[in-house]
Amino acid sequence: MKISALLTSAGINIGICVLLLSLYSVLRKQPGNVSVYFGRKLAQEQNRSLDSFSLERFVPSPGWIVKAWKTSDEELLASAGLDAVAFVRMLVFSIRIFSIAAVVCVLGILPLNYYGQYMNHVEIPSESLDVFTIANVAEGSQWLWVHCLALYIISCSACILLYYEYRRIARMRLIHITQSPPSPCHFTVLVRSIPWSDERSLSDTVKSFFMKYHASGYLSHQMIYRVGKVQKLMNKAEKVYKKIWLNAIAMEKKCSPLKYKCGLCAGATNSPQLYHNNLGAKNMSLDQSDSSPKLKECAAAFVFFKTRYAAVIASEVLQSSNPMSWVTDLAPEPHDVYWSNLRIPFRQLWFRRIATLFGSIVFLLLFLIPVTFVQGLSQLDQLHKTFPFLKGILKKRFMSQIVTGYLPSVIFVLFLYIVPPVMMLFSTVEGSISRSGRKRSACYKVLYFTIWNVFFANVLSGSVISQINTISSPKEIPSQLAKAVPRQATFFITYVLTSGWASLSSEIILLFGLVWNLIRRYILGRKDESTSVPSFPYHTEVPRVLLFGLLGFTCAILAPLILPFLLVYFLLGYVVYRNQILNVYIPKYETGGQMWPIAHNTTIFSLLLAQIIALGVFGLKKSPVASGFVIPLLLFTLLFNEYCRKRFRPIFDSFSAQDLIEMDKADEKYGRMEGIHQQLQSAYCQFSPVAVSSAENGSSVSQEVDAKGCSKELKDELHHPTLSCIPAPRLEQVVSSVRLLATARSKKASSL
Amino acid sequence: MKISALLTSAGINIGICVLLLSLYSVLRKQPGNVSVYFGRKLAQEQNRSLDSFSLERFVPSPGWIVKAWKTSDEELLASAGLDAVAFVRMLVFSIRIFSIAAVVCVLGILPLNYYGQYMNHVEIPSESLDVFTIANVAEGSQWLWVHCLALYIISCSACILLYYEYRRIARMRLIHITQSPPSPCHFTVLVRSIPWSDERSLSDTVKSFFMKYHASGYLSHQMIYRVGKVQKLMNKAEKVYKKIWLNAIAMEKKCSPLKYKCGLCAGATNSPQLYHNNLGAKNMSLDQSDSSPKLKECAAAFVFFKTRYAAVIASEVLQSSNPMSWVTDLAPEPHDVYWSNLRIPFRQLWFRRIATLFGSIVFLLLFLIPVTFVQGLSQLDQLHKTFPFLKGILKKRFMSQIVTGYLPSVIFVLFLYIVPPVMMLFSTVEGSISRSGRKRSACYKVLYFTIWNVFFANVLSGSVISQINTISSPKEIPSQLAKAVPRQATFFITYVLTSGWASLSSEIILLFGLVWNLIRRYILGRKDESTSVPSFPYHTEVPRVLLFGLLGFTCAILAPLILPFLLVYFLLGYVVYRNQILNVYIPKYETGGQMWPIAHNTTIFSLLLAQIIALGVFGLKKSPVASGFVIPLLLFTLLFNEYCRKRFRPIFDSFSAQDLIEMDKADEKYGRMEGIHQQLQSAYCQFSPVAVSSAENGSSVSQEVDAKGCSKELKDELHHPTLSCIPAPRLEQVVSSVRLLATARSKKASSL
16 A cells, blocks of 8 residues: 555545534534433424524534533533542543653654665555554664663553553542442342341341341341242333333323423423322232232342441451351442342352353354455346346446445444344343443453454464464464554554444444434324433443554554554544533443553553563564563563552542441431432332332332332332332222233132 | 383382381381480470380381371371371372272273284283383274273272262361360461561551551550571570580489480479560560660561451451551461561562572472483593592492492482472472471472472473473473383383382381481480481472372373382371371471372372373274363363362361351350460460560560469460570570670660
8 A cells, every 4th residue: 555545535524524523513503413422412302492493493503512622520520420520531541641752753764664674665645554553673783772772761651651541540439439429239139149047037047047147237138039920011111001101101202392302201290209109109009909929039138237338347258157048248339230130049050150151152253254245246247147137237346346345344233233132141141230330341252352353463464263263372462463463454454444434433423323213203293202222332432442442552663654643533533432422422320440450450561562562673673682582571561560550550440438427427427328228128120119019019118119109219220210200090000901911820820 | 121020029019018018017126216206205295115125116016107097097196286187198198099000000091002013022021011011002992991981080080089089088187177275376367577677666566457457456566676696696696605514414413313204394393484475574674674675576466356256257358458568368378387587578578489489489490400411420430530549449340330320320319308398498499488388389399399390301301492392392291201101101100119108118217217217316425315206307298198199090091000109108008107207206386188189189280181182092002082082081081170179178278257157156155265265375376485575575465474473375386496405494594695795785885
């Protein structure tokens, strides 16, 4: 590839980006797209009038960029939580380190590479890109120490920046934990693998165990139930009813004036509060009169403690001399609980974890086989055979070029789209107890997948077997990589230009959302704005950003031309992601910055990889001195990582006694404990309260929940958010019909 | 090697073994050797009359074998502790699994190997050993499924036996923890990395921290001191004095009648109790009158808690939001504390750990280089040059054969003797807080070392670089091992015969101890029996036993002839080690069977290695079906290990809340708590109480220690056990001279 071609490609991509960003700045002003581009604001604000027509609506404007740029970290923290800030800090770190790297490498290394060999230089635009890589430096060159020095500068600044970022996020996490309002998850422990006993119910077993061994801290508990047939019927009926009801609303709204009003909490008459109260009360009275079938208890429960410290103790100390019973973990936030996984028997978990690990590795290694196969099928002659009617079109040279040139990459991209859902599925099967844990686990999997299939599979081009062969002889990795990476540098530059920049444009324009919105509005004819607002897809975006970081580190001293393009990517990403976080996505749960360790570890991995490749390159260039100098840098990076792991990692894994006790004391001092304890009882609701009350009518705790009805916390974390939109009177019909069904079934059972 | 040669070698070795064991049975009856062969009994029992002369003393007898065999596990547990039982269980497990393997392989595989190829069989005695290995089976043979079946039988029985053994040891550990008398280590937490403060002393910082955050559980604490110059002087003076005193005693005893009386606690006049009381009291009065130099506090302390549960909580919960300050661990037993490592700043530890890891790996890999070099030097021509006077002797063929044949292996064995001390040194530098932890860490290192340098270095014969090359291409490991292991089977059989059986004979006859005893008695002319009784050298014996297990598993189906010899080794080892544990060694501290996980993991590793080698062998023999059947076995073994890790491992890492609370409740119920709390205060003594009191004269805790004098616990765990033999009046002289020195120094310092 020549410089001119690269510049043309860059020009086209810049043009496309500018076009799409301008288009975005226009589209976002259209009232019809509010639900797409301001889902977050829509969910938060009740009223929003945008429907005044003006010319301004159709003129591109950079206002959103300025706004996204100017928002401070504190505002971001307040509005989107620590996870979002941690993600933005990844971008900030990348911008900083690649600015340094760009200055060092473009000024220091680029000229060295260019004049690395005695050769006739043509005009720069028609120069090959390879001339700018380290491949152009003569063997045994005296100037390789500059490359080594640049590697030192990049590695050391990266470590320093990493250290400060880690410290910053750790501090923010501590502040987040200590300063935030009391969260039920700090007082709650999830107990799994409760031993069965013939004499008494699981609930009694839990109570007696914690009354005996955690008498001072134990407050109450709440069992987790298996979904029985009745519950499934209930859910089905609710779903059917919901559909009918939504259609009815759509019909009603068709004639109503255009209003940006949240459909979630329309008014007092059909508020979930009332609906639950009604249903709860009705059901309780019913329970006392007839014998409705009970739900089965799982060997798992949420146990509530009086103080945060007591909960942390119960979660961290080995409870029983059989480590596979009475397994305790701190509970996730109520919104964050992944209920269906709580029902998995604990004994399955270790096996599930191994099975999914195995599955992910197989998926990672064998992903390219079906892709290559399908790509092969889509070749010209195959297409001729499969679709004979295309013969005429495909005979044209232009069309055949497009088909052979683009179809394989389109297929590749389409296959890539299935990766995050597949990984998410793996993480679900794994048995994570929280949604955030599932997303984090999927993030790891997607990250490994991306790094393998974009970086290594490209570098070690060839069959899977030959790739594994190369990787499985550790001694040859440096030299293999050293040969392959500079050769692939051109590909990586174009990858940043196309995939990187394009991904940002498509992220901001939200093509799927936009198209779906158009279909919904103009084809399905729905006007309501009550779409579900998504949460930020960390499991796809974090791996993407980290992959570009990896490309940057590994190519920096080998092919410095990548750095300016990468820097543009990160700057654009900074603006785009901040805008999206502020406007589109809504944080549904908060992990307190637990994404940061992933970023830290990946960056360290990237640094080590870059150093290993440099080791190989210096070896190939016959510069033993430069090679020798890389080894202390490798050791230093490893030691630095070990230090950070000791110094910061425990903060992300558990809470410190000091902080928790201080918080407990403060709450007790200001008399807030009573309120917290009351809130706790209703914080975690597995089903809509109908189910809970029909099952747990013996337990004092759940009775209290029913009597109080569901509080505000309950409303927020209902299992089916849209369920809360159903007006109470109509749902009662559903419930009564289900109840009829259930009593019929139980009569049948007793008669048998 | 031919069968006849093997049988001759076995005959010679059996003869030597029988001879040495008979010799032992005679030597142990000689009164002069009591201190060698009954060190343990000597230390426990006060009187023992053996000096009646009878002919029986000189007749070999098998009584000791019967006694060692018949002692039950319970008796062993009662007298030598759980660690010894765990070690014996390793032998029992090995006997059981290799009995099964021997039956299966000798009956099933040996004939198959022998008739594996169409060949003319000569008479069995002159048959080569290779004929009995799998190398003799024809390629693509239909009978390889028998080998595969044998592998299945061995692996499955090993897993079943391992499971039951792990469960047995885990139960014993639980009983050991719950049934044993209250131990101070359960109530004590070692706090390190206490933050410095300018305003107050470290002791006050500790007190205020634990009073604030662990108010309900905190009892008191005890600082750890740096060894100052005064302390060093003290130690030196004590050592000098001890020497003189021992000589004096030896002189006295020379004329006294032969009595087997422990020299440790001779009588009431020079009991350490009194000596400490005297010294403590004297010193306290001195402290009040003059200003003796103070010891410096370290940023570490023992904190005592009121209950076991409180201590465990404090040790397991993250204390501070800075994970590198207030680091807590459960304290080791008082006897077990490795005081000098407690003074290491906590921030150094992670670095020390990495450095020693790195050092051990380098030592492991490069060990053979100096050995080979020195072996080369000892070759015939080199000897001729270095020692010209040997020329005449070396010219004789017999002598030269001995020199070239034995000298290299003698050098190898001598080099091997330095391995355990070097690994012990590494483990000391690593910063382990307990002697048992240090020994366990050394055990790991020696184990890795032995497996690498005996198994892999022999199998992958060649230079270090070529060995690493082989190992560093994982895909080729199975086939490489499959080629090499059967080839080396003959060597491994002779290794079991010579090194294995010989090590047991030398273990029971205790050659070094015997020779040293003779020298001491007849050359140095000492008659006292007060030698220090050693504790069992787990760090050399556990790796040895596990290495033979590894050899057994890997060679079982390849060269089944090894199994009978191995079985004899384990049976003999069972008798020998039990005898030694009962008679010679004394348990100085107890880890509660924490050696077992090492044995379990190594056995799993051996099984996996055997399966991988079988995979390679079946591949070489072109039997894809048999190869295919090995893979599920590999996966099953990995899963089994993972299950055991989940099910049993946590029991060995921490205590369960349930057990601890039950123990606390029982102690409170029977009013034992008060006594335990009082004992706690004096359980851990860093120096002789002189030092403690002179340093901590402000602290109420240490004053209490002094006032009470040192209790029985204190006596047992004195830093220099022999120090307690010094009669009080004479030691006072030493102390007073040291005090003079110290005051002189302080005067000098103040005048400067």
